[in-house]
Amino acid sequence: MESQKGCYLCGHRRFRVVLDRPAVVPWTSSGDKARGRRRFPCILRQCLDCGHVYQPVSLSLRRELAAIYSSDRAQMSTTMGRGCWGKARSDVFLKDFFRVVNFLRYDSILEIGCGDGYLLRELKKMGGRGLAGLEPSLPSDSCRNGIRLIKGFASEGVRLPRRYEFLFSAYVMEHVENIRGFMRFCLANLKPDGEMYFIVPNALKAMKDGDLSLFTHQHIQYFMPSTVRRLMESYGFEVLSLREIADDVEVLGRWTGRLVGKLPIAGKFGYEARLRKVMKRALRVLRRPPVIVHGISNSLNNLLGWQSGSFDMALVDNDPTKEGKVFFGKTAVPTAKISLAGYRGVLIIPNTYAAAIRHEYEVRSFQGVISDLILEDHEG
Ligand SMILES: [Zn+2]
Structure with missing residues (x-):
């Protein structure tokens, strides 16, 4: 049964189908042991009024997601700042963030969805003032080294003890089902003329690339530059900067209270057609076993779940938090610990870093086929 009655951004009911694929078990990076058993459909819709792409969430999926978020298997990939990929991810984020945000200008800053406060501690080291974070998974409220951490959700009706000059969030809003309530929270806790920055995955880029990683049950909102702009402007923000960077889209806006009229909707994406090419x-590679599959992620969860049959494969991933865990019935090993002899192919799952991963196998003189999932321009 569906609980969502229309577009999450504008409420409009008419849509076109962007993705409709067989049900899979929702992806988390915790491995098979902690995994739920229930499969949920993989559906994306595009609103025919505002162009927003979203996953319609059923009541049962909402319950499953709540169970995932309240467990220790919440992370899709790696916590910001933790492990080698987590550190790399936060370094990249901060570099882009500092390019458009002069955070030293603000006397009060709130991060929405701050995790354990890693980014706030980095800002503090660099002279940030009046730092606070809001996060539902914190054990309790705390205030340490000048950083206030508040346990809670950014929901409509929530008023914090003070208003902030600057709000920001990194990779949070794509998870939020009630995105309009989230924006109303922001308006209620932002000072007049305050500024807001957020970064989310760029669904437009993923659709153009036929990227298998686009769909994941944990993501409800699939933003792109046009809908990010529309979201900001429909809540009275003037867009100061809007950029597509790597796989993401980021925006900085200042609240002026001036509402901007409708923007034209984005056209058809052809995502399913590209996805079929990528899966082919x-x-x-998978049908010429035995093969090495490099990269354990929601892309692989989708790939294996969206077609039938099982494959003779070894699973390789260099993320130390995955080593030794069992995924899809196989134990994850790092590249350094696998003997390449006897394998007929390597399938590289992630698009980001695909060239670097390919290089690892080439320097070890791998004799089989090395293939990635990046479509050539003429294929798109
Ligand atoms: Zn809409």
Whole structure:
């Protein structure tokens, strides 16, 4: 049964189908042991009024997601600042953030969805003032080294003890089902003329690339530059900067209270057609076993879940938090610990870093086929 009655951004009911794929078990990076059993459909819609792409959430999926978020298997990839990938991710984020945000200008800053406060501690080291974070998974409220951490959700009706000059969030809003309530929270806790920055995955880029990683049950909102602009402007923010960087889209806006009229909706994406090409590419390698599959992620969860049959494969991933865990019935090993002899192919799952991963196998003189899932321009 569906609980969502229309577009999450504008409420409009008419849509076109962007993705409709067989049900899979919702992806988390905790491995098979902690994994739920229930499969949920993989559906994306595009609103025919505002162009927003979203996953319609059923009541049962909402319950499953709540169970995932309240467990220790919440992370899709790696916590910001933790492990080698987590550190790299936060360094990249901060570099982009500092390019558009002069955070030293603000006397009060709130991060929405701050995790354990890693980014706030980095800002503090660099002279940030009046720092606070809001996060539902914190054990309790705390105030340490000048950083206030508040346990809670950014929901409509929530008023914090003070208003902030600057609000920001990194990779949070794509998870939020009630996005309009989230924006109303922001308006209620932002000072007049305050500024807001957020960064989310760029669904437009992923659709153009036929990227298997686009869909994940934990993501409800699939933003792109046009809908990010529309979201900001429909809540009275003047967009100061809007950029597509790597796989993401980031925006900085100042609240002026001036509402901007509708923007034209984005056209058709052709995502399913590109996805079919990408899956064909993957199957060409998987059907010549035994193979090494490099990169354990929601992309692989989708790839294996969206077609039938099982494959003779070894799973390789260099993320130390995955080593030794069992995924899809196989134990994850790092590249350094696998003997390449006897394998007929390597399938590289992530698009980001695909070239670097390919290089690892080339320097070890791997004799089989090395294939990634990046479509050539003429294929798109
Ligand atoms: Zn809409």
